[in-house]
Every structure is written in structure tokens, then in C-alpha cells.
Amino acid sequence: MSDVVTRIAPSPTGSLHVGTARSALFNYLFARKNNGTFLGRIEDTDRARSTKEFEDDVLEGLSWLGIKPDELNRQSERGELYKEYLKQLLDSGKAYLSKEESKINPGTQIEVVRLKNPGSSVSFEDMIRGTITFDTGELGDFVIARSIDDPLYHLAVVVDDHEMAVTHVIRGEDHISNTPRQILIQKALDIPQPYYAHIPLILAKDRSKLSKRHGATSVNEYRSLGYLPESIINYLALLGWNPDDNQELFSLKDLIQAFDIEEIHKGGAVFDIEKLKWFNREYLKRLSQSEQEEGIETFLSPKITESEGYDIVRLRRVTPLIIERISVFSDVKILSDEGELDYYFIRPTYKPESLLWKNEGTLNDVCSHLKHLSTILNALSEKEFTQQDIKSAVWGYAEEKGRGTVLWPMRYALSGRDKSPDPFALASVLEKNETSARLEYAIKLTQ
């Protein structure tokens, strides 16, 4: 086989769609697997709808995911090339100029270029689906350029894939019905046909093609929610492709190793955000402590970051506890908006009755428990104020008086919340001074 060349050919008319990202990924994987080249080509022949902003968005998205093309081209810069091929087609009589009324601007006359369609039956070998046959009769003499200087998609694609020596066209299933047209152009130009592989579509929950109306579809949206590129890559790869074994976690390197284009499925796959979240959590756990801190900090509410008790040391201690409760960094925003993270940084206030375990017992009992706890904890040095040490110090007393009756008020005094991490973790994270201050506050409340 000659050197493998694949390509991703997005049109910059929108933000990088997850489907485009997956097509790019499969092209990237196939190229790398075969020591080939992965090309990028901006398909901006529709100048009215293409923008520089979207182009940047798409390109940035791809490099963020780690699948940046080896080379990049823009169709808008290759006009001369298409013109040459168009002339060749015209000269050989395989295409012709046709004066007709514009469909876009009714009333005005334009001269489009149409391909003379022999109306033959066309078939091609799809690497994923096998032989696909079309009767091209119904296609008629379709338009391949608005004018000699203004090529349309099908012409540009065929010319570029040929000029760039693309060997494998790996693209979405929605292009299957475009393929016969492109083959017709290839035949008219007498240029060879690349290998085709049409990958299944990413579907929404209702099993239709995933589009904006179904919610977040662009890579950038997920990126700004704090999803990790590794998890998006991993998830997208497993949507429509699977290795032989039960392995689920794959780095890009692993994917190149394991990837086999023949194993890509034929049926579409529903995009399941829950599974994506699961992947994201797995990669979140594998992040370094400082990366975790940084991610958390960007989503913490101002109420917390601007509070007096907020500092980076506290954040550092608290990070593992937060990571345990989120699957995406943006969950931090949800949690902090709900006040679930306040107590790590801000001293809580609450009604004294809340300190009662299951609403039983008396405030008097609670007071004496808290006093005893305070004494025990004060006996510990700041260095000994670890989760383990605190637990061993308190455990005996809790066992003796009843775990709930002791632990609930202790935890509540530290968090002011019905739900929170356990009191030992809380105390060690808050450190000795803040812990005793909060206990003192609770003791006062109960007196």
C-alpha cells in the first residue's frame, strides 16, 4: 500500500461538532496506525457562511484534543487549481456551461457549470460496509460550480483529495449518498478513486442525528464545562468502535495501538452524557493535585473565593474531598451555588436544634459531648491533627456514648449541614484552630 494519507475536512460554518471531532479522531488514528499523514482542510468554498472565528474554533478544538492535523490547507486559497480542473472538464466536453435563472436570486441570470452525467450505475467498496451500489441516473446533470471561478463542494473535494494524494476518505455516514457524485467527477477527470470508509453517526437520545436542538454538541461547550480532552477522546473512540477485550480506558497512544478500522460498527450510536461523565471522573482522579486545584478554583463561586476564610492552603487540603464528589469541574459551580462547599471556607451558622442527632436527646447532652470533644482535640498537637489521629482520639468516646449522638453534632458543628464529609476529614481539613473555634461556637449555642 502506498503511503497512507487521511484528512479531516470541516467547513467553518459552526463550532467544532463532536461528530466532526470523532471523524477527525478516526482519521488521525488510522493515519498514525499506518505511519501515514493526517491532513486538515478547511472547506470554505461557501464564503457567505464561513467565518474565521469558526475556523479558529475548529482548529483550536482539534489541537486541544491532541489530534492536530499534520498539515493544513484552505479551499478558499486554491481557486486556481479548481479552475484548471474545471477547464479540463469543459474542454473535454464532460461538463458544460448552462445559462439559467438563479435559484437564490430569482430573476437574475447566471451561468453554472454542470457535469454531464452518463447515468451509469456506480459502485464502490466501503471499508466498513462492503460494496455499495447506486444508480446515478436520478442525479441528473448536477451543478459542480456556480461559475468557472466559483467551485462547489463536490468538485473541490474530488480535486483536493486527488491533489493531496489522500488515500483514505474516512467520514460520516451522511456522506454515503455524496459518494456517487464524487465518483462521477473522478471518472470524468480520469483520476483514481480513494478508499472510502463511512463511519456511523452519533445519535441523540431520540436516535436522530445529533444536532444543536439536542443540547451541547460542540467540543468547546464541553471544554468550557471543564471536561478533560482525554475523556472526550476516550469516549468518542468507543462510540462506534471497540477493542476485542473489555478494556475501557484508553490514552490516545493506546488507541493508536489498538485501533482497527475494520472493527468500526455500522450502526449509529447514541451519545450518552452519563457515560462521558464517568470517563471524565476517571481522568479527573488521575490528574495531579495542582491540576485538580486549578480546575476546582475556576468554578468556585465568588462568594467563596472572595470570603475571608478563603486561601490556597485550605483549598489544597479540601481538594481531595471535592474531587470525590464531582465528575466534571463545572459540578463545583453547582455545588458551590447550592452552598454545599461553603463550610470549607466560611464559618457556618445554624439553629442549635440541628445539632441533635435524629432530633433526639437534649441540648444539654450535646453541650457536654462537644465540651468533651473539645478537650480531646485540644490535647492533640497541630501536627497530630490528621484524619487518622483525630479518629483514634475521638472513637472511644463515640463508641461509649453512641456514635450518632457524638459524631452527628461534631460534624454539624464543623459543617452546619445535614450532608457533608465525615467529621474526622472535616476537622483535619479545617485544622486545629478553626476546628476548636467552630466547636466553641456550637458549645455557646447549646448553653
Next chain:
RNA sequence: GGCCCCAUCGUCUAGUGGUUAGGACAUCAGGUUCUCAUCCUGAAAACCGGGGUUCGACUCCCCGUGGGGUCACCA
């Protein structure tokens, strides 16, 4: 509607003629030091239907049914 593609738990999937149809996510139940989360264990959950072929079909063939894609002077 024409043409084309597809079809295993709710979802992603393993399976290539003989399996208790396996795994993961989600769900539910139980357990782990008070609550929450984590973690552990377990449970429920699928071969679209009908014909063939075959000693034997989830696996092969045909026909239905269902779903999807596409029918531009967009890409």
C-alpha cells in the same frame, strides 16, 4: 415518497453455528465508622418479527417491521 444504510440489556457494546448470551454506564438492593460522597458486593435488564438453510441459529439467506441518512446554485 425515491435512493442508500442499519438492527444484542434503557445506553455503549462482546459475541462470527452449539455460551448459564459476557462487560461497562445508568438503575435498584445490601454492606463499609453519624449524614452525604467514595468504595465493595449483589440484583434486575437484551438477541425486532416471520420464513428458510442446518442435526442445531443471536450468528448464514430471503421477506417484512422499525430506525436513520440523503435527495441545494450548503458542506
